[in-house]
Amino acid sequence: MSSQLFDAIDYLEKEKGINKEILLEALEAALISAYKKNFKSASNVRVDLDENAGTMRVFSRKTVVEEAEDIQEEISLAEAKQIDPNYGIEDVIEIEVTPKDFGRIAAQAAKQVVTQRVREAERGVIFSEYADREEDVMTGIIQRLDPRFVYVNLGKVEAKLPEAEQMSVEEYNVHDRLKVFVTKVENTSKGPQIYVSRSHPGLLKRLFEMEVPEIYDGTVEIKSVAREAGDRSKLSVYASDPEIDPVGSCVGQRGQRVQAIVNELKGEKIDVVEWSEDPEVYVSNALSPSKVVAVLIDEEAKATTVIVPDYQLSLAIGKRGQNARLAAKLTGWKIDIKSESEALEEGLLNHSTDDENSTYSDEDEELFE
Incomplete structure (x- = not known):
């Protein structure tokens, strides 16, 4: 029976990936428990496991005293010297007490405990893998x-x-x-x-890393993500190499890369914008697809006033304020959006911009939608 237990431990280590030492400790604890239960032993018991010989032996540990009062934990000096003349007071003697039928009893008692430890060890392996x-x-x-x-x-x-x-x-x-x-x-x-x-911004970031090789290899860096899951998201990207177009890399040829992510997220609209250390440029980019006339910066309050053409005001703000809200989350700047005519009235602008597209077009609506 002993050799079969050791064979089973070797199998579990190879097939389940469970450390043999954990299983041997479990087996030792099970054997000690079985011995104490079946033979009413004191706590001073040690089990010796010999894998090479395939044996299990139980030893009772007794302290040498002048006169033994508790024979389960003590041995008299006279008896100790019969075993070895060199023993003295307070020495500890180990005496083998392995019962003849201990293998059968041990196997029954060990099965439940070892199974439990194996289950715990397997859980530990799984936790380590998924952590x-x-x-x-x-x-x-x-x-x-x-x-x-x-x-x-x-x-x-x-x-x-x-x-x-x-x-x-x-x-x-x-x-x-x-x-x-x-x-x-x-x-x-x-x-x-x-x-x-499925709604965490990290999902969007990881999907782009999986879909865009330039992000995976570090050529293009994702700087920030703002997401309202299932509806619309914004992603800011940056490339230190001026020869690389970070937005184009993420969008892909004919929009194939970004479309694959849109499909995975069940049609969630995604704006990919270029990051800039200049807050005026960054905030302007973040309000895409709206056009921006000017961005006024308040560094102390980390706030901006963004001026857009009159016909672009609703596009810049977005339905229920979504476009402006996502842009603020993306950039970390407060954003107050004003129309060009409103800004002129308040003296924020001293002239009107000359924009050929002076009306809000169906094409702009499609971009927003």
Whole structure:
């Protein structure tokens, strides 16, 4: 029986990837527990596991005293000297007490404890594997749904997609395959708990990293992301090499790259704008697709007043203020939008711009939509 247990431990290490030392510790604890339970032993017991010989032996540890009062934990000096004349007071003697039928008893007792430790070790392996995937994108398959969560199978573990992290425009069905952003990995008594999101801005960022080689290799850098999941997002990008067009790299030929991400996010509109260290330029870019006449900066308040052509005012603000709101999130600057005529009345501008496109066109509406 002993050799079979050691063979099983070797198998578990190779097939399950569980450290042999963890299993041996579990086996030793199980054997000590079995011996104490079945033979009413004191706590001073040690188990010796010999893998090479395939044996398990139990030793009782006793302290040498002048006269033994507790024979389970003590041995008299006279008895100790019969074993070895060199023993003295307070020395500890180990005496083998392995019962003849200990193998059978040990196997029964060890099975449950070792199984539990194996399960814990497997959970630890899974936790370590998925802990490294925090803030990463994984592909999973929806297993089941309830009012609070959508449960997504990520391979070795089932992740939870909370209602607050779901996209309102998205319908979730069992067996659907979807990409999710891993927000948190916890190691609990019930095993690893993984929480994922479909609405997190990090999902958009990671999807661009996966779709755009220039972002993946660092040629193009994502500076900021602002997202209202399922509706509209803005992404600012930058390339230190002036020969590289960061926006064009993200959009792709005929919009193929950005369209692949739009499709993954169920039609969510995405504005890709160029980042600039100049706040005037950056804020102007962030309000795309609106045209901007001027950007007035208040450095102390980190606020801007943006002036746009009269016919572009509604486009700049966006439906329910969305375009302006996302631009503010993207840049980190407060944005107050005024029409050109309003700015002239308030003395913010001393002249009117001459713009050939003096009316709000259907094409502008299409850009906004």
